[in-house]
Amino acid sequence: MTTFSLFPPSPEQRRRRAVLAVAAQVLFVLLVAAAGYAVSHYGRTVALRTSPVDPRDLLRGDYVSLNYDISQVPRRLWRGEAEPRRRRPVYVELQPTAAGYYAAAAVYPAEPATLPTGHVVLRGWISNAWRQGLQLRYGLERYYVPENTGLGLQRQPLLVRVSIAPWGQSRITGIEKLPAAASPR
């Protein structure tokens, strides 16, 4: 075996390292895919209600925009000592409601140490803060759908199922129409 050399590697070293580097990349892409399955398998699934968005920008490209009930929360839920600042990462405590979906219970600047049973934490960012409330972003505002099936989804409230993995990733695992009869909050 030749000595380890960075500048420059011998041709056989180069080839071997190239093969390793490419194999690692393929493995990483497969791991991302595996993480997708793992999140829905090991994660806690919560249902979140969305309200219809402005019908003019319903479908942008291949995804629908989702406007969650928990995207706007009243200011009194903020649990930080400092004023909430735009773009700041936050931890949103969610609690189940009688209607079957989850609602925001509190917004923390850092991960809360203890939670009441049944409650879960979803991470997000403050996209806007004003006197009465907070506008939050979860990174879950887009749902990629097969072509021409998204349009019908949005004129009414939807129930979006989100899986939250213990290690922090999350993904949308399902989306269904909420019967219009289901009463708002």
Added chain:
Amino acid sequence: MSQQFLDTEGPGWVERGIISTEQLQQLRALYPAQPRAIGLLPLLGSILVGLSALSLVAANWQDLPEALRLALLIGALMAAYAGGEYFLARGQRGLGIGLVSLGLLLFGAGIVLTSQLYQLIGYDVTGLLAWVVAGVVLTYVYQSRTLLLLTVFIGALAQGYSAGSLSSYSYATAALTAGGLGYYWWRRPDGFCGVVLATGLLWQSALLIDFLHIKITWFFVPAMLIYAVGDWQPDRPAARAWQAPPLVAAFLFMLGLAMFGEAGSYTDRLRPQLVGFLGALLLVLLVSVAGKRARGRLASTADWLLLLPGYYFPGGLPLAVAALVVLYAYSGSVLYRGFREQAPERVNLGTVLFVLTTMVAYFKLTWDFLNKSLFFLLGGLLLLGLSWYLRRQARALPPSDQPPTPQS
């Protein structure tokens, strides 16, 4: 000396009897034709091909089954790398590296599209960080400038995404760019790569300052640290290229202060805590000067004139004047060194900087008071006088005082 130069000039020398035909042949043998450097072309080509493939697949993406999409991504990735190896093995380095670059781009696309495939949301920059790691590794494996340049952009993108969308700073990305790519540049110094890498590092420094919510003048501590690294680099031309971006940033900042410093409304955002900031800057100065001493370039210490902290002056006119003094000191020093070392590019650069500073000073200070023709007359006379004085100075220098020719 280039082959082309010998081709055009050589026959003339033979005709005049300066050299013989044999000697011309020997000279030609001494300077063999360089393989044509294609440089950016394979990079741009691979980007375009990558984009076209991406848009084609993206158009039908949603209709394909998940497994097929994943297979397509991985297949394209492996094909690009295999193609790269194929052409490299056949000595076609440009094409080979182009395909490897394409493979690297496809890896990034693979991470993003796979996350999207599973509607997966991450809260850190792990995916993009893996992309940067792959770029750094491939830069070393293939010893390639193209891959280094591409990885600088990937690093800038990853850090930009981290700061913009995740509101966090990826120290790992910064460390990989500075340590991984920086070390490669250190061992394989190169002017263009130096400029691009230093600019990429400045970008990441700026994002760090923004993320930490500290006074923006702190930016010049990492910026001058980048500059100081150049002082230790033995390859002089590459080091100068590497040092250009931090100097340009410092000059533009001072120019901005001279132009808009008067407003005073934002000057409180410029003044970091005095002792801590100046201490840090002084420490960097010491590192820089030690490097200059070790490499025999002490004359370039004048670059540090740009870092005179004029912004501690109260806002308004004193601040603008202090910034102008700093700018004059710097451009004057560039001019002076240019004449002293008989370096025409530096004289030209110094002249441009001097004129720029003078223009700002004029518009700032005298536009309102002076007759316009007198205004330009004075400016012209000032420059002519300066040029005359500097020329006289340069002529008066004994030849022995000339600096040694730049070492390699």
